[in-house]
Amino acid sequence: MWAQTKTISGKVTNASDGTSMSNVTVSIKGKAVSTQTNPDGSFTIKADPGDVLIFSTIGSKPLQQTVGSSSTVNIALSNSEEALTEVVVTAMGIKKEKKALGYAVQDIKADELMKNKNPNVINSLNGKIAGVNVTNSGGSPGGSASIVIRGGTSLERDNQPLFVIDGMPMDNSTGQGDNSAFDGNTNISTTNGNRALDINPEDIESISVLKGPAAAALYGLRAAAGAVVITTKKGKEGATSIGINSRIGTNWVNRLPKQQDKFKQGSYYNGLFIPETSLSWGDAFKDGEKIYNNMEDFYQTATTYDNSFNVSGGSAKGNFYLSGSNIKQSGVVPTTDFDRTTFRFNAEQKTDIFTFGANASFARSSTRKTLTGSGLWGGSGSGYMESIIAWPRNSNMRDWINPDGSQHLLLPNIPLLDNADNPYWTINKNPQNDKTDRFLGTAYASAKITSWLDATYRLGIDNYTTDFSTLISPGSAVKLAWQNGMLSEGKRQYSYLNSISC
16 A cells, blocks of 8 residues: 545635634645645645644744645645744735745834834934944924934935835925025024924734835835834734833933133133123132032923823724823923823724724924024024033022113123023023924835735825914124014925825
């Protein structure tokens, strides 16, 4: 008696819900024979009694079954979270095994992002992905961050990668809407947030960084410097779950530059004493004279309150995910702050060979900031950083306003145009604000036509409006035209519609 080859048929289903599993590879151990299951999970393969059939697919634990006397083999595969860790989301939202890709790609999961959660998701990537350089504009609330992959590649572009969220390209530019040609306000010495700041990190399932143009070729020229592909969370099969997260954080200035405490305000020129100056090379402090720690007293302890919730659930045919969050962050510089509220709803429904889904998010953020340096180009003006370093230590910097509401100037006999604002006057009387409302949504439909052919259509929109305002109060040390006060308001509007089929 010898083995007789026969046709084995059967069906592969999901052990958790009993649904049919397509594209499952069925192979014979030790032989170059294999096949794949059909959309309904069925398969046929020729094998000998005693052969070992191996059933494997991405996201499930492989299973082996020995061929016996029966010609029918039905298998139920269990999900495997470990197998999913080797799957990355590439261009157009396509999931592929990392080892099967012909280009460099690296991903980071949600739990890794949350280890050092930052309001700006770009900062959370710092030090976690090889070849990625993240630069923060500063520690101010709502400050921007830039990301460069494998160094700069262009002299004309900003070398920033394309950001894609749930298959929808999104704008991540850093706006400077408080620069106005109409009123001459060309303020660049302040912080402006990049628009990835509108994403709630709690909503992110994973981030894949596609390195270089070969990896992001399907996105065209916008992805010449690479792409950052963000996938947001979906509901999982099972009972509805509710999650609540709350964080409180503090920040403070850890180290300050040393300042001399030997000489008072003033300077000597050719033996002549000059008192009307911000320099501190005058007479020496006498024993018992008050020396003010103006720089140390200026900064405050900053706080961050971060609260969020999510509700998710699903079945074998559909799922949903709903979330909301709010973050309030104050800065170490008094009066500066950042406030962001977000909402997100993701849903997906499957029927026969079709899958329909939608992802939508709304974010509202506001930032109060201040001048850091002499940023009112063409209009004089100084930022708090310039003034605070040079402020003489025999003068109490906190004495910044007179009883009549005017500024208590360090150099009262010097014209305002050549004077310098007290840092407390700058942060309290010359505020800068921006407010952004953003909607980002995607709707998609896909069809599993055969085991090897899918068709997908995706329509998305990215729309936001940012309002900027700059206030110069009367009596500020600026050019003559603004010394009675100036208010500059600007608006930036962005709208992008994306339609794609594949």
